[in-house]
Amino acid sequence: MARKEVTAIFDIGKTNKKFFLFDRNYKEVHKEYKRLDEIEDEDGFPTEDLSALQMWLKQCFDRILGAKDFNVTGINFSTYGASLVHLDKHGKILTPLYNYLKPIPIDILKEFYAKHGGEDIIAAETASPQSGMLNSGLQLFWLKQTKPEIFQKIRYSLHLPQYLSYLFTGIPVSDYTSIGCHTNLWDYSTQDYHEWVYSEGLEGVLPPVVSTKTSINLYHKGKPLKIGVGIHDSSAALLPYLLGEHKPFLLLSTGTWSVAMNPFTEDPLTADDIENNCLNYMRIDGNPVRASRFFMGNEYNLQVKKLTEYFNKTKGYHRGMKFDLSIYQKLRANTIPHFKFESIQLKHERAEKTDLNVFDNFEEGYHQLMFELLQLQYQTIERTIGNTPIKKIYIDGGFTDNDIFVKLIANHFTRYKVRTTQSPLGSALGAAMVMGNEKLDKRFFKEHYRMKKLMPLQILANNKQT
Numbered sequence: 001m002a003r004k005e006v007t008a009i010f011d012i013g014k015t016n017k018k019f020f021l022f023d024r025n026y027k028e029v030h031k032e033y034k035r036l037d038e039i040e041d042e043d044g045f046p047t048e049d050l051s052a053l054q055m056w057l058k059q060c061f062d063r064i065l066g067a068k069d070f071n072v073t074g075i076n077f078s079t080y081g082a083s084l085v086h087l088d089k090h091g092k093i094l095t096p097l098y099n100y101l102k103p104i105p106i107d108i109l110k111e112f113y114a115k116h117g118g119e120d121i122i123a124a125e126t127a128s129p130q131s132g133m134l135n136s137g138l139q140l141f142w143l144k145q146t147k148p149e150i151f152q153k154i155r156y157s158l159h160l161p162q163y164l165s166y167l168f169t170g171i172p173v174s175d176y177t178s179i180g181c182h183t184n185l186w187d188y189s190t191q192d193y194h195e196w197v198y199s200e201g202l203e204g205v206l207p208p209v210v211s212t213k214t215s216i217n218l219y220h221k222g223k224p225l226k227i228g229v230g231i232h233d234s235s236a237a238l239l240p241y242l243l244g245e246h247k248p249f250l251l252l253s254t255g256t257w258s259v260a261m262n263p264f265t266e267d268p269l270t271a272d273d274i275e276n277n278c279l280n281y282m283r284i285d286g287n288p289v290r291a292s293r294f295f296m297g298n299e300y301n302l303q304v305k306k307l308t309e310y311f312n313k314t315k316g317y318h319r320g321m322k323f324d325l326s327i328y329q330k331l332r333a334n335t336i337p338h339f340k341f342e343s344i345q346l347k348h349e350r351a352e353k354t355d356l357n358v359f360d361n362f363e364e365g366y367h368q369l370m371f372e373l374l375q376l377q378y379q380t381i382e383r384t385i386g387n388t389p390i391k392k393i394y395i396d397g398g399f400t401d402n403d404i405f406v407k408l409i410a411n412h413f414t415r416y417k418v419r420t421t422q423s424p425l426g427s428a429l430g431a432a433m434v435m436g437n438e439k440l441d442k443r444f445f446k447e448h449y450r451m452k453k454l455m456p457l458q459i460l461a462n463n464k465q466t
Contacts (some may be wrong), residue, residue, distance in 0.1 A: 001146075001395060003068065003069060004029060004070055004071065005023065005024060005070075005071050006021040006022060006023055006029060006030070006046065006071065006072055007022050007073065007074040007075065007333050008061060008064060008068045008072050008074070008076075009021075009075070009076055009077065009431045009432050010020055010060075011079075011233070011427055012078070012079040012233075013079075014079070014080055015033060015035065015261065016033070017034040017053065017056065018030065018032070018034075019032040019060045019430045020432070021030045021064065021070060022432045024430070025227070026429060026432055026448070027069075028425060029088060029193050032060060032065075036048075036049055036056065036137070037052075041095075041102070042096070043102075044371075045098075045168070047096045047099045047102075048099070050085065050093060050096070051113060054167060056128045057286050058167075061168075062218060062221070063225060071232070071260045072177045072225070072306050073226060073453055074215065074222075074225060074227070074435050075225060075226075075227050076227075076228030076230065076231070076426055076431045076432065076434065077158045077164040077228065077231070078236040078427040078430065079161045079164065079230065079233060080100075080160065080232075080247035081100075081160070081178055081232045082100035082135070082139075082181070082182065082183070082208070083100060083136065083138055083159070084097075084098075084160070085160060085346070086143070086157050086176075086205075086421055087156045087158065088153045088154065088155055089153075091170070094153055094154060095143070095147075097160070097324065098139055100132075100133045100134045100136070100200060101134075102133050103132055103143050103368070104133055104279075105146075106130045106440075108129075108138075108142050108145055109282040111342055115196075115211060116195075116196035116199065119197070120275075122275065124197070124270075124271055124274050124374050125181075125189065125194060126174075126183070126185065126186055126187060127186075127269050127278075127279050127280030127288065128180070128182075128184045128279055128280075129274050129278070129279055131182060134182055135182060135184040136183045136184070136185070136422070137196075137202075138161070140157060140175070140200075141200060142233060144202075144398050147150075155205065156205055156206075157202075158172055158174075158207065159174060159175070159179070160229055160230075161175070161177075161229070161230025162174060162178065162179075162207070163230075164370075165216075165227060165230045166231050168218075168220060169227050170215050171209045173207050173209070174209045175210060175214075175227050175229050175230065175232075175282070176212055176282045176283075176286045177212050177232035177234075178230070178231075178232045178392050180280060180282025180284070180288070181235070181282060182280075185197055187205075187239060187415035188280060188288055189268075193206070193271075208385075210229055211284065211286060212284035213434055213435075214229045215227060215228050215435060216229070228431065228434065228435050229434075230431075231427075231434055232281070232282075233426075233427035234253065234259060234281050235281055235283065235284060235430070236276055236427035236428070236429075236431045236434070237396070237426050238251055238283070238289065238425075238430065238432055239270065239430035240430055240433060240440065240445070241445075243433060245394075245445065246261070247392065248264040248388055248391065249264075249391070250262050250381065250385055250390050250391060250392070251263075251393075251396065252377075252394065252396070252409075253397050254296070254297065254395065254396070254400065254405075255297050255397045255398045255400055257294070257295060257296070257299050258294055258295075258296035258397075259292070259293040260291060260292045260380050260381045260384040260460040261281060261289050261290070262289065262291070262386070262388055263290075264289065264388050265386060265388050266388075266392070267290070267386050267388075271382065276292070276379070276383060277293060279292070284397040290386065290388075292380035292384040293380070295343045296344070296373055296377065298398070299341050299342065299343050299373065300369070302342055302343065302371070303341075303369050304318055304366070306354060307356065307365045307366060308313075308362070309367070311361065313361040313362055316444070318362075319400075320403075321363065321366060321403065321404070322404075323407045323408075324363060324367065325457075327363060327367045327458055328367065330364070330394070331364065331367060331368055331371065336386060338354065338355045338368055339354050339368070339369055339372050346452045362399070365424075367404060368404070370408065371408070372407060373405075374405065374408050374409070378412055380402070381393070389456075390416065392417045393413055393417070393418060393419070394419050395409065395418065395419070395421065396418045396420070396421045396423055396426070396449075400420040400422055404448065404462070405459060407455055409454070410455060410456050410457075410458075412438070414456050417453070418453075419451050419452065419453055420451070420452045420454060421449035421450065421451070422449065422450040424431045425448070429448075449466070
């Protein structure tokens with residue numbers, strides 16, 4: 001019996017590390033999950049254990065190469081962004097993989113903007129709201145200013161997806177999806193690195209830019225392989241939709257971050273857009289993806305924990321809670337916010353402190369929390385759509401299982417077709433597809449994404465302020 005030809009994909013999230021095998025029709029035929037303990041950088045801040053990650057990658061791949069059932073013909077990598085691996089001239093790692101949540105000292109930020117233009121100007125030109133280490137270009141500036149002896153040893157600084165590819169090829173490259181994702185590095189008007197990058201001499205440590213479709217044909221342990229250059233996970237998650245849907249749409253990807261993505265925009269970001277945390281991601285061809293994000297899942301977890309403790313419920317009590325019309329009707333008349341959000345900075349009227357004693361029970365408080373989060377979600381979606389003639393909204397990620405979330409979204413956006421999609425493969429599937437980049441028919445999309453049509457609740461259909 002012939003071995004099944006497969007493409008191997010490593011899909012690396014901050015929490016879960018995943019390994020998939022896909023056949024020629026992009027059907028998943030094997031998967032593995034792994035969690036790795038974080039370590040600390042030199043300042044005691046938690047960070048990815050690169051050594052452990054590298055060891056797990058090679059162990060997984062070598063084991064699959066020797067498997068009797070599969071013939072691995074290619075490999076690619078999808079990872080989170082805003083993370084750089086700095087290598088010396090011998091390919092040795094020089095620093096920890098600095099966590100994008102690690103704060104940058106205020107004096108470094110002031111120095112940067114004093115040298116290179118105001119915060120608003122840089123943010124607009126690079127389509128990157130000021131976000132500290134999430135602007136990975138600022139990581140390089142911070143390193144140059146605070147650790148010059150290390151910076152001088154850098155031969156290449158690789159975005160994380162390209163570093164994983166480098167482990168197998170030894171060839172350093174950069175790709176558009178990693179460069180164009182809130183890095184402060186890319187000037188969208190000139191389609192080149194921003195002037196400040198050249199002014200600081202950083203272009204010398206950034207490898208040549210190649211198309212995300214690029215693959216490198218090499219022998220690995222005597223076996224011919226097609227090795228991809230890696231892709232940023234948000235761009236990877238968007239790719240199957242672009243291949244399967246040919247009319248303009250918006251994708252709302254939910255999870256720790258809630259990210260609304262519009263890949264059909266032609267409008268540049270305004271200063272007001274930037275102030276409201278709009279940004280650009282990048283398609284694999286270098287074209288911009290208008291996006292808006294907020295820390296919804298993180299805030300949700302913080303507030304649900306408070307509700308659970310206040311009402312003395314067991315952990316996970318909220319899971320599977322259904323939309324309750326009677327609670328909705330009771331709460332809808334009161335538009336005063338009751339939750340003080342701790343990790344969301346979008347402009348919106350907020351409570352000065354979280355006030356839970358106004359609720360009769362957990363269910364009321366939970367519904368109110370969802371209403372308040374949804375008010376922000378509506379804003380981000382509408383701003384992301386802008387003037388684009390979009391007809392359809394796809395929702396994927398963790399909140400597709402939240403009955404209150406999806407019903408209120410569908411009810412608010414009655415002028416659009418709203419669909420939930422459930423693909424646990426997410427960015428891994430996009431990373432596999434970019435290796436072949438085939439057009440998909442709608443049957444594939446519906447079968448693999450378990451698409452569900454959402455209809456507005458009849459009783460709510462005329463009330464779009466929910």
